[in-house]
Amino acid sequence: MPDWLHATVRQRCPACNEGRLFERGLSMRESCPNCGLNLVGENGAQYGGAVSLSYGAGGIAALLTLLVWLRIGELPRWTVWVVLAVAVVTVIGSFRYSKSFWTWLLYRSGELDHGAVDR
Numbered sequence: 001m002p003d004w005l006h007a008t009v010r011q012r013c014p015a016c017n018e019g020r021l022f023e024r025g026l027s028m029r030e031s032c033p034n035c036g037l038n039l040v041g042e043n044g045a046q047y048g049g050a051v052s053l054s055y056g057a058g059g060i061a062a063l064l065t066l067l068v069w070l071r072i073g074e075l076p077r078w079t080v081w082v083v084l085a086v087a088v089v090t091v092i093g094s095f096r097y098s099k100s101f102w103t104w105l106l107y108r109s110g111e112l113d114h115g116a117v118d119r
Contacts, residue, residue: 004108008100013037014107021100028099039103041111049105053098058091 001009006017013019019034030040065086069079106112 004101004104007104008097011096011100013039014104014112021103022096026095026099028103037107038112041106050095050099050102053102054091054095057094057098058087061090062087 003014003017006012007014010017011021013021013032013035015037016032016035019032019037020029021032021039022028028039031038062083065083066079069075069083103112
């Protein structure tokens with residue numbers, strides 16, 4: 001399994017592949033409990049990319065849902081609510097994975113280091 005996929009799917013530290021990235025829910029740790037990698041980054045670098053990835057996934061899921069519905073036939077009035085629900089569920093459901101992947105990208109680009117965690 002490629003390194004990026006392993007770290008993303010298991011939601012582990014990109015440096016050691018052992019430490020868990022999340023405490024609970026969507027709350028991400030500030031540093032890896034195993035190797036001490038700073039997971040926060042500087043100036044909120046951790047959040048912008050992850051949010052963009054999640055919204056992108058939600059938009060693609062909504063578009064695919066709409067395209068499948070159009071292939072099937074006529075669109076009922078409540079179609080917009082179903083497409084919106086698919087988008088929202090996908091955004092929320094993919095957010096931890098987006099943050100995990102974005103953390104891996106930040107680590108590989110040198111944005112995250114083993115220095116002190118900024119508070």
